[in-house]
Amino acid sequence: MSLFAVIRRALFGPSSSPSSAPDTPVAAPPADTRGEPPASTSDTYLSEEEAAFYLVRDERGRLPVTVSGGWFLHDGTGKRVGPANRALTKAGVYSFNVRGDNYRDDEVTAADTRPGVVAALRREPENRHDKNAILVLGLDVDGGERMIGYVNKGLARSLARRLDGGDDLGARFMRGDPAGRRSQRVAVVVTDSGTMRNLFGR
Structure with a gap:
């Protein structure tokens, strides 16, 4: 057996050769099966x-x-x-205008409700008007809690079950003002912690 044949046998086995070695298949990128985007209106x-x-x-x-x-x-x-x-x-992304904030102007004005600032949601199962009631709270410049208002009843029904069940839900103000100023309605977004970071970039 020639020296070349010995080397080839050592490298590729008794019946293989460089030209007969099978090619490694390359996986094709996943196809986008969604089709064309809808026409813009x-x-x-x-x-x-x-x-x-x-x-x-x-x-x-x-x-x-x-x-x-x-x-x-x-x-x-x-x-x-x-x-x-x-x-x-x-x-799993919910947003709402806070209900009843117009009755708590002093409280809302004192709170920091700028977009991205964390809001607190507190269940009120003993609320005589709505067993699913969820209170929205903010903080003032001294770190004190301020009552902003409530989640609307329709959304409160579904969020109450999730909050009571211990789901990963957080809240941040989506629209509002710095503490000491009040120029617009307060809005809040509620979602899981990972999505919340993506929404606000932090």
């Missing part, structure tokens, strides 16, 4: 159809939405996503 807002197409979590679980200027914005198009959009609620 607005330059400002995502339609329900567009939101259902675009607002899909990636492989890391990230939702392509951020909060800016008191609005949800789609990362790809820059369009606003309405707070009641079904794609958001399906993804």
Whole structure:
């Protein structure tokens, strides 16, 4: 057996050769089976159809939405996503204008309700008006709790069950003002901790 044959046998086995070695298959990238995006109907807002197409979590679980200027914005198009959009609620992102804040003007004015500031949700199961009641609280400059208002009854029904069950839910102000100023209605977003960090970038 020639020296070349000995080396070839050692490298590729008794019946193999470099030219006959099988190629390693290369996996094809996953196909996007969603098809074409729906036609746009607005330059400002995502339609329900567009939101259902675009607002899909990636492989890391990230939702392509951020909060800016008191609005949800789609990362790809820059369009606003309405707070009641079904794609958001399906993804576990809820937002609402605080109810009853107009009766607590002093409390709301004293609290820091700037976008991104943490809000507290406190269940009130003994509330005589609504057993599902959820109180929204903020902090003033001294760290004292301030009563902002309540979650609306419709949303409180579903959130109360999740809060009582110990689900990973947090709240942050989505629209509001620094402590000492009151110029607009207060809005809050509620979701899990990972999504919340993505929404506000921290």
